[in-house]
Amino acid sequence: MRGLLAKKLKFHLPIAFALSIVVAAAFKYTVTEPRKQAYADFYKQYDAMKEFNAMKEAGIFESVRPSGE
Amino acid sequence: MPCCFPCAGTRQEQRAKGRQISTLIQVSTSQHPDNRPTAKPPPRSEAYHADVPLNTTTQPSLGRARASTSGHGRTMLHLTTGRLGSLLTRRGIMALTTSNVRMASHGHAVEQADMSVPMYCDRIDTPLPDRIYKDELSATEKSLKQKEKGPWAQLTDEEKLALYRISFKSTYAEMKQPDGEWKTVVAGMLFFFGITGLIVIWQGIYVYPETPHTFAPEWKAKQAQRMLDMRVNPVEGFASQWDYEKKQWK
Numbered sequence: 001m002r003g004l005l006a007k008k009l010k011f012h013l014p015i016a017f018a019l020s021i022v023v024a025a026a027f028k029y030t031v032t033e034p035r036k037q038a039y040a041d042f043y044k045q046y047d048a049m050k051e052f053n054a055m056k057e058a059g060i061f062e063s064v065r066p067s068g069e
Numbered sequence: 070m071p072c073c074f075p076c077a078g079t080r081q082e083q084r085a086k087g088r089q090i091s092t093l094i095q096v097s098t099s100q101h102p103d104n105r106p107t108a109k110p111p112p113r114s115e116a117y118h119a120d121v122p123l124n125t126t127t128q129p130s131l132g133r134a135r136a137s138t139s140g141h142g143r144t145m146l147h148l149t150t151g152r153l154g155s156l157l158t159r160r161g162i163m164a165l166t167t168s169n170v171r172m173a174s175h176g177h178a179v180e181q182a183d184m185s186v187p188m189y190c191d192r193i194d195t196p197l198p199d200r201i202y203k204d205e206l207s208a209t210e211k212s213l214k215q216k217e218k219g220p221w222a223q224l225t226d227e228e229k230l231a232l233y234r235i236s237f238k239s240t241y242a243e244m245k246q247p248d249g250e251w252k253t254v255v256a257g258m259l260f261f262f263g264i265t266g267l268i269v270i271w272q273g274i275y276v277y278p279e280t281p282h283t284f285a286p287e288w289k290a291k292q293a294q295r296m297l298d299m300r301v302n303p304v305e306g307f308a309s310q311w312d313y314e315k316k317q318w319k
Contacts (some may be wrong), residue, residue: 035305042304051300054313058298 191239201236210235 057066182188187199206214213231216224224232233240282288301307312319 038305055298055300060295060298 189238191237191244193241193244198237202238203235206235 055061056064059066189198189200189202191198203210210231213228214235216228217232221229283292297308297311299308303309310319311317
C-alpha cells in the first residue's frame with residue numbers, strides 16, 4: 001500500500017495529459033478552424049451598403065425610415 | 070471505518086435486522102395484543118431462532134404489524150405502510166426501514182441493539198468485524214476452541230468450518246450473492262418519478278398563470294421576420310439559414 005498515489009499517478013497522469021491534448025486538438029480542428037473559415041467566406045462577398053439599404057427598407061431603423069415614408 | 074454506524078445501512082445488516090423485526094413483530098403482536106410493554110425483552114437467542122422465511126407473512130399479521138407500528142407515530146414507517154402497504158413486499162419494508170433500534174424505542178417486546186459495544190457485521194469491505202459472531206458457545210464449540218489452541222494441522226475440515234462459523238456469520242460467497250435489492254430501488258425510484266410527474270401536471274393546470282401574448286404563433290412569425298430583417302447572426306446563426314433572394318429557408 002506504499003507509494004499508491006505515485007503508482008496511480010504514473011499510470012494516470014500521462015493518460016490525462018494525452019487526453020487533454022487530443023480533446024483540445026479535436027476542438028480546434030472541428031470548431032474553431034471552420035468558424036474562422038465561415039467568417040472569412042462571409043466577409044469576402046459582403047457589401048455593407050447593400051445590406052444597410054435592405055435593412056432600411058425593411059423598416060427596422062428608427063433614425064432613417066424606409067424610402068416610402 | 071468502524072462496523073457500528075455504517076452497518077445499519079448495509080443490505081446484509083438490514084436483512085438480518087429485518088428478519089429480527091419480522092420475527093419480533095409476530096412475537097410481540099401474538100403475545101401482547103393490547104400492545105402493553107412487557108417487563109423484560111425476550112433473550113437474544115430467542116430472537117435469532119425460527120429463521121422465519123420472508124414469504125410466510127400473511128396479510129392479517131402484516132395488518133397487525135401496521136397497526137402496532139403506526140399507532141406509535143413512527144412517521145416514516147407509518148407513511149411507508151400507509152401508502153405502499155399492500156404493494157410492498159416484506160423485502161420492500163425492510164429496505165425502507167433503517168434500523169430496528171428505531172422500532173425498538175417504544176418498549177413493547179422488541180430488543181434493543183446495544184450500539185455502545187462493538188457490533189458484528191457482514192461487509193465485503195470489512196473482512197474482520199469488530200467482534201466474533203457467536204458470543205454464547207455451546208459445549209462442543211467451547212471444546213473446539215480449546216482444540217484450536219493446539220496445532221491446527223490436527224483440526225479436521227469440518228472443525229475448521231465450525232470454527233469459521235463461530236467467528237463469522239456468512240462467507241464471502243454468501244455475502245456476495247445477488248439479492249435483487251436493485252429491483253426495489255428502481256421500483257421506488259420510478260414510483261416517486263410518477264408522483265412527481267403527477268404533481269407537475271397538476272401544477273401546469275392549476276398553478277401557472279396564462280402564457281403571455283408574445284407566445285402566439287402570429288406574434289412569433291412577426292418576431293422571426295423582424296429578426297431576419299435585422300440580419301441576426303448572419304454568419305453562422307439565425308439569418309444565415311434564410312435565403313434572401315428566394316425568400317425562403319435554405
